[in-house]
Amino acid sequence: MRLNQNILLMGKKVVLVPYTSQHVPRYHEWMKSEELQRLTASEPLTLEQEYTMQRSWREDADKCTFIVLDAEKWQAQPGTTEESCMAGDVNLFLTDLRDPSLGEIEVMIAEPNCRGKGFGTEAVLMMMSYGVTKLGLTKFEAKIGQGNEPSIRMFQKLHFEQVAVSSVFQEVTLRLMMSEPERQWLLEQTSHVEEKPYSDG
Numbered sequence: 001m002r003l004n005q006n007i008l009l010m011g012k013k014v015v016l017v018p019y020t021s022q023h024v025p026r027y028h029e030w031m032k033s034e035e036l037q038r039l040t041a042s043e044p045l046t047l048e049q050e051y052t053m054q055r056s057w058r059e060d061a062d063k064c065t066f067i068v069l070d071a072e073k074w075q076a077q078p079g080t081t082e083e084s085c086m087a088g089d090v091n092l093f094l095t096d097l098r099d100p101s102l103g104e105i106e107v108m109i110a111e112p113n114c115r116g117k118g119f120g121t122e123a124v125l126m127m128m129s130y131g132v133t134k135l136g137l138t139k140f141e142a143k144i145g146q147g148n149e150p151s152i153r154m155f156q157k158l159h160f161e162q163v164a165v166s167s168v169f170q171e172v173t174l175r176l177m178m179s180e181p182e183r184q185w186l187l188e189q190t191s192h193v194e195e196k197p198y199s200d201g
Helices: 021-030 034-040 047-059 071-076 119-134 149-157 180-189
Strands: 007-010 014-018 063-070 086-093 102-109 139-145 161-166 171-177 194-197
Touching: 014 071, 014 119, 021 047, 021 086, 047 063, 063 071, 063 119, 086 119, 102 119, 119 149, 119 180, 139 149, 149 161, 149 171
Parallel strands: 102 139
Antiparallel strands: 007 014, 007 194, 014 063, 063 086, 086 102, 139 171, 161 171
8 A cells, every 4th residue: 555655654663664575585584484474374385376365455545554563672772773663564455456445464473482461462453553543444354264263352352352263264354343432432542652754685
């Protein structure tokens, strides 16, 4: 999605930056992990296919993605590369043509030493806030593998409710409707987030 290619979102624990070609080699290394392939229902890609995928994320109007950086690491010393601070990614899919107000959200904290620190929670809140304020979204869905208990619990803490279970795909669908109280809660949770200009490289 071109809309987010020139912005950076600064949170307390994480910084969200657009997915650019400089992030691809590290991302490619992550996705060699069988555990991550299983949790994200992904097939391994070649490095060239990963670069093609990154370009499609930038060009396609129905996908919005940010790379999640470890904020503390990123701010520790000037000149630190984004690649060395990468923790995961967070995505929105706007794939329901009948309902442009619905976004499917997913998050992956790929770096093992970044898990269990609240990075995924803050990244999801920041992405939902972006979806509500910039993309006009009023509903969110998350589809999570049945065995991924930490992710299911995280989304439930963020007020998502389970609406479906697919034994065929072995996944649970959770949904959050953005009523006015939910919207206010979300904006309060993300009131600390700063939007800054971003330039690739």
